[in-house]
Amino acid sequence: MPSNLLIRSETPADIDAIHDVTVAAFQAMPYSSHTEQYIIEELRAANALAVSLVAERDDRLVGHIAFSPVIVSDGSQGWYGLGPVSVLPEYQRQGIGKALVEEGLARLRNIGAQGCCLVGHPEYYVKFGFRNMPELVYEGVPPEYFFVLLLGGNAPQGTVTFHEAFLTERPS
Template sequence: MEIQDERPEDIDAIRTVNIAAFGRDNEANLVDQLRGIENTLSFVAIESEQIVGHIFFSPVTIDEKCSEELMILGLAPLAVLPQYQRRGIGSLLIKHSLEKCSDLGCKAVVVLGYPEYYSRFGFISAKEKGLKCEYLVPDDVFMVLELKNSALDGCRGIVKYRFEFQECA
């Protein structure tokens, strides 16, 4: 298994992975709309020369109190072809990409997801850091991971995703 940055020739395969993983094209459309926007990151998992997984990050903002210079990314989507799920590919994508996010200056990552899954990587309820999601979701599924210790000290408010998320809902 190899994890690498998305390349232009990967776009069609990434779209296929997202549609297969979610059973709809919303997430694939979202990635297509966000691709190329500043501070987005995209990684693929490759096995036997085939893209079998994908993870994407895009910038988010906090509307109340937080330094504007603080780069915070939202993880969405994470997708693995159904026939490759439950083999640790998603975990490999997360571990690799979080390291890359940190290397590129990202201080924190938020995610809407299963707490029992994302807590394995250090994510905690965003509420513990004074953050809420702009969407009406249970507190336990909106999570955050500080990539730099105490990066979110002094931050609080509602985390807002890019407008493209609403268009693809």
């Protein structure tokens, strides 16, 4: 983990800063719908943030990651979706996102999660053990961008459905 970095669970006092970090992190991303901050807010309002962590450096919130339950069509239980993950642009490429992912996955293991999935960049998430699994799909997303990490048990088969908050198009 990068020096002088604290990863901890979010608190109510972090909500505004999480919003701001998320907006800033995705502002220049051409593939973003720029709704990530609203997704997090809706997940929080629905009590669907199973793990929500912040990264602090020098008493400043510089990153955030969210994990929420997903539904697998074969009935598999204990599966979670990773995302969004945000790091302030001036703090990117310093290992903060990696530290957030690693701590989040450790916390999922601690609560008995069976697996985690995400839509993301093909070259980034494989270093955490995520891989494409043809037997588990997320409809509407090219398979090379949908990743799965087994944390326990057998690999499910079927379709993954993320929380309805991920359908957010604008503030509610």
